[in-house]
Amino acid sequence: MTPAGYFEAIDVNRYKPTPHAGGAWHRDEQHFSPLGGLVVHAIDRHRAAGPDDGLVLSRISYDILGRLALDECEIEVATVRPGRTIELVEAVVRIAGRPVVRARAWFLARLDTAEVAGGADERLPRPESLAPWPMSEVWPGGYIASLDVRPVAPPEPGRTTAWVATPLALVAGVMVTPLASYLALVDTANGIAVRQPPTAWMFPNVDLTVHLHRQPHGAWTGLDTTVAFGPSGQGLTSTVLHDVDGPVGQAQQILTVRPVPGM
Template identity: 50%
Template sequence: MTRSDSTSDPTASFYRRIGDNRFEPTEHTQGAWREAEQHMGPASGLLAHALQTQYPRDDLQLCRISYEILGVISREPFEIEVEVVRPGRTIEMVEARMIISSRPAIRATGWRLATSDTAAVAGGGPAPMPGPEAWPNWDVAGFWSGGYIDSVDFRVDPASVPGSSRAWLRSDVGLVEGEPASDLATFTALVDTANGIAARQHPNRWAFPNIDLTIHYYRAPRFDDPARCWVGLDSTAIWGASGIGLTTTTLYDPSGPVGRAEQILTLRKLSDERPLA
């Protein structure tokens, strides 16, 4: 896959901060179906960043993030609001909202839990996945397009078939210009791509956007090598007979499995005149 020249710029970012809680999306957030929309991937990463950096708790791990997509994620300046919904010493819930033109576009709730040493009883994880060096680059241009897609490198298992795919993804684009982001927030920014990786039909013929994204992390993702910020996706998509689908994904970092993600889908033939939202 050939990356656009802009993504080779080490200062490239998905967002710029233009106020205390106000942000401007860059061209790297552009969605796949509509040019004027943001892709959910960078938006979910930014909200994870907000959940971690506002009202921070270094003694708790962000282990579940549930995103509700409440409307069109327009590619225009927006605000993020964060509040602690359920404070606690060992269990806490935090909520972040992306507000676009005075309207909530995405709501993200995150559970934070206290951690402890349970290595002696750990077990039950999924099988390991071959590393990104095992699979070739995927020329995504024949399937997906948009500024966000152009910012991502794809390595896809050649044995993948429509509805079942394994892949590694990485991007050189930072989350917020001039700001460090945690490995978890950087990882989260690529998870929503799972639905596109596991597509059962070509997106020129069918629309299958997800209206939510729920991620469970039983281990915080980590990138020991900055050059190996790879996100592994083992995804399966089920399309039902009544216009509803489900994409389920096991998540990996270079050290092994870290959790799971689920996305519920609305399935629509693009010849239909019904709007997507």
Template identity: 65%
Template sequence: MSTGIDHPRSYYERIDERRYKPTLHTSGAWNPDEQHFSPLGGLITHAIERDRDERGSALAVSRISFDILGTLALDECDIRVEVIRPGRTIELVEAVADLGGRTAVRARAWLLTPGDTASVAGGEDAPLTPPDDLEPWGMSELWSGGYIASLDARPVSSPEPGRGTVWLAHTLDLVAGESAGPFASFVTHVDAANGIAVRRPPTEWMFPNVDLTVHLHRTPEPGWTGLDTTVTFGPEGRGITSTALHDLRGHVGHAQQILTVRPL
């Protein structure tokens, strides 16, 4: 099947209510003939938020977890969203994404009621140096693919093996002609955390993640996403990428990825 990947200003184009067509900007870092999970995670989040808005819910997506069930074909995506635990103050929503007729990702999101807790807020990490004060970093020198090439990356300090703190932004629409919510736009960057603090060269070792979980203590603002990331490799073929998440206001939450580590 032809993907028709020809739109230069978005990651996806809508086909119908549930189906989307990827552009070359989604192509992956490990294999440019596959999708990078970052834009696909943003698209799934967008579908969840769109379903919530259409149902008239005011709940905020506060945790989302993705299980990546295999390679992500550079093919059209069909996303189904279902509320599996309805409620006025708490909901659990599931989204299933099929690529090329095969289930590729299952996601679950907890939506919680917003409220005014400013008087007891606290415990956040210190803010990062703003991206306007930093120099660009060419991530495409380390990683291939259209997704990485679409990013503006600004490291807070020089990345080291297993440690990196980087701001990311892009100028593309998530879906052509549609306005994505701030959380969906934010998630579009988060999976890239595994690529900013590499422990070993990706030309010698593979360390793809098979999941991504994001927890938020407030809704991120649109624009730059700050990733303060540590990567750990264990002695038994597994690793963990742990990230403190920031926007320009400060710390907003955390992300975790489990890695399968093996030599090429």
């Protein structure tokens, strides 16, 4: 039977990716999106071992240091800057003993600021009202095949707004926080608004940075995404993140743009 999750827990710090985590660029690699959620799960476990300080994750930045082999990974987490109202936590993912992802997360105090809350609050159409889009027609890989993608309008080159959800657990048989599940889908943004066919051009991201002004909730991750390619081999994927109640933050991904060898 195929495991009903993207990862299986081996012990408290080690995880094995399942075929559902398979990458879109190469079949022997894992997609970064569920791994990004797994990092948040590891950070959650690290912080849960200490006192409940009421802090919430407000920014997380990931640097992808190398090839993400579809193999067992180990995640080490440490508190870099402890504090009662502000805390910085770092996580390092290793595969075969080599660091492949380094992430840093800022946690900020949760306070009642409803009186002054404001900003963009336009909601996307609810996902239940939208038709699914077979994203596997554009991308291969187990991760993409696992998704339920509901675009607000037909995807266009460099511009798409869509809801993304999955029926799979992040870690098979393990409860994770709603935030870990939400962030496990954010890296999908770089694949929903392709400017050029991935059979002709490669544009993988080497990082992902997420800023949150509100904690998301619900099973759907909303991605209002724009992709730009520059003239000298760089690109940028910019996304306003939503839940069903409206915007929750933004995500940015820098891309290395290059033609597929042989094309």
